[in-house]
Each structure stands twice: as structure tokens, then as C-alpha cells.
Amino acid sequence: MRLLEDQAEEVHSDQAREQLADLAEQKTIPQLRKEVDAAAVDTGAAVTSERRIRDVQAQLDDIEQAIEVPGLQRELWDLLSSCEDVMEQTGGGPSDRRELQNMRERASSLGDDATPADLRRLVKRAGEFHVELLRRTDQWEYVVFRALVEMRDDMFSRAQADAAILEGRRAVAAGNRRALAGVNERLRRLLPPGAAEEAERMTGGIN
Structure with missing residues (x-):
């Protein structure tokens, strides 16, 4: 939990911070530990414990995603800005400008619903485009x-x-x-x- 809290602070993810605060306030992790201990001697408790573990894991997965997304968004927009900088230096053609505009529109359309998988795909596409532009320069x-x-x-x-x-x-x-x-x-x-x-x-x- 402490590691997730530090990561949430580092990327300034309000969503992750709120979710972590909820887990702490509800004493979710300590309670889960008690349920796991009880499951060792109680079959009924074991079923409950297994369900609770899945629920908590889903919550932690959501928190990890909320932490990962801001970093990927920054990486993406930095790449798109770098592409624009290279195009200003080299005078990119109409097809280059269309490609950059398409990626900008796609990045904007993802908005708050962006998933790490969506962003990684777009980061990869932007990175490849950036390399393609750089290859045309004397740098x-x-x-x-x-x-x-x-x-x-x-x-x-x-x-x-x-x-x-x-x-x-x-x-x-x-x-x-x-x-x-x-x-x-x-x-x-x-x-x-x-x-x-x-x-x-x-x-x-x-x-």
C-alpha cells in the first residue's frame, strides 16, 4: 500500500489517492488478513475470503491503472510535441501533418476513459512517427x-x-x-x- 501511495503522489493522481484513502478508511487490508486467517480453519470463511481477495485485487488493479495512466499521457503528449518540433524544423508534408493531427485527435478523444493499453498503443505509434521524422533530418x-x-x-x-x-x-x-x-x-x-x-x-x- 505504501508503494502505491508513493506512486500516486509522484504522478499526482487524485483518483488513485482517493481510492487508496477509501481502502485505508475502510481498513480493507487488515480486515482481509483476518478473513484469510479465519479461512484456515473455517470452510465458510474460506469462501468469503476468496471472494474478498478477488474484490480487493480488482480495486488494486484499478488503482494501479489510475497511477499508470497519467505517466503515459505525459509521455504521449511530449512525443507529439517533439514530432511537431521536428516538423517545424524540416517542413513536414501534408501527410505528416495529417498523421500528427490524427494522433492528437485520438489522444484527446481518449480523455479520462483512457486505459494503459490504449495509451501504450498510441505512444508506440507516436514514437515510431517521431523516429520516422528524425530519420529525414541531418541530426x-x-x-x-x-x-x-x-x-x-x-x-x-x-x-x-x-x-x-x-x-x-x-x-x-x-x-x-x-x-x-x-x-x-x-x-x-x-x-x-x-x-x-x-x-x-x-x-x-x-x-
């Missing part, structure tokens, strides 16, 4: 390099990784995108399969 190789540097600890040879990262930083300082692209490919080859897939997810593919 793409720099974005990829930063993502790969963060994965340095996962690479097969840290010595080779450090050497490539140093070379990459020199390329960044010199504004040499072609050299940086070569560094990115070397770093990618140092990743194990699972981490390589994560790199693909983070950057939408490096090739």
Missing part, C-alpha cells in the same frame, strides 16, 4: 549515436566500444556525419542479439 546519426552510447555496458567488448565512442565524439565535434554513421554501425555490431533489438526499438533501425 539522425547523432540521435543514433546517443542511443548507442547509453547501451555501452551491454556491448561485447567495452574496450572496442570505448574506442568507437571516442571516435564518435570526435566525429560529433567535427560535424562529420559520414564518419559518425560508420561508428554507429561498429557499435551496433558490438551488441548482443537482445540489446541489438532494443537498439532497433530505440532508434527505429540504424541502417
Whole structure:
């Protein structure tokens, strides 16, 4: 309960805070513990206890959802704003603007009824669109390099990784995108399969 309370405070979820306060006021968890103890020696109490456990679990699931939704909403709107920023820099075409508008309308239409699953799908769609826009800019190789540097600890040879990262930083300082692209490919080859897939997810593919 304490962990949920801390998480609710962190994301400023009034709904979760109210639901947690209700559970505390009703002494739901202490009462449930008593019912579980009684169930060990009383068949009738066992049936009641099982039903109560399901009810409390459903309440906790609702609270967890109320905590998760605000964070996903912020992530989504931040991504959409980032997409708009990139489009302002690159002059996105009509189809790009339609796609962004469609996602904004979808995000708005979800409103207070948004579920984590709905939001995760839209976050994924917005993230992929953001990557697609970035790939058209002259900043793409720099974005990829930063993502790969963060994965340095996962690479097969840290010595080779450090050497490539140093070379990459020199390329960044010199504004040499072609050299940086070569560094990115070397770093990618140092990743194990699972981490390589994560790199693909983070950057939408490096090739």
C-alpha cells in the first residue's frame, strides 16, 4: 500500500489517492488478513475470503491503472510535441501533418476513459512517427549515436566500444556525419542479439 501511495503522489493522481484513502478508511487490508486467517480453519470463511481477495485485487488493479495512466499521457503528449518540433524544423508534408493531427485527435478523444493499453498503443505509434521524422533530418546519426552510447555496458567488448565512442565524439565535434554513421554501425555490431533489438526499438533501425 505504501508503494502505491508513493506512486500516486509522484504522478499526482487524485483518483488513485482517493481510492487508496477509501481502502485505508475502510481498513480493507487488515480486515482481509483476518478473513484469510479465519479461512484456515473455517470452510465458510474460506469462501468469503476468496471472494474478498478477488474484490480487493480488482480495486488494486484499478488503482494501479489510475497511477499508470497519467505517466503515459505525459509521455504521449511530449512525443507529439517533439514530432511537431521536428516538423517545424524540416517542413513536414501534408501527410505528416495529417498523421500528427490524427494522433492528437485520438489522444484527446481518449480523455479520462483512457486505459494503459490504449495509451501504450498510441505512444508506440507516436514514437515510431517521431523516429520516422528524425530519420529525414541531418541530426539522425547523432540521435543514433546517443542511443548507442547509453547501451555501452551491454556491448561485447567495452574496450572496442570505448574506442568507437571516442571516435564518435570526435566525429560529433567535427560535424562529420559520414564518419559518425560508420561508428554507429561498429557499435551496433558490438551488441548482443537482445540489446541489438532494443537498439532497433530505440532508434527505429540504424541502417
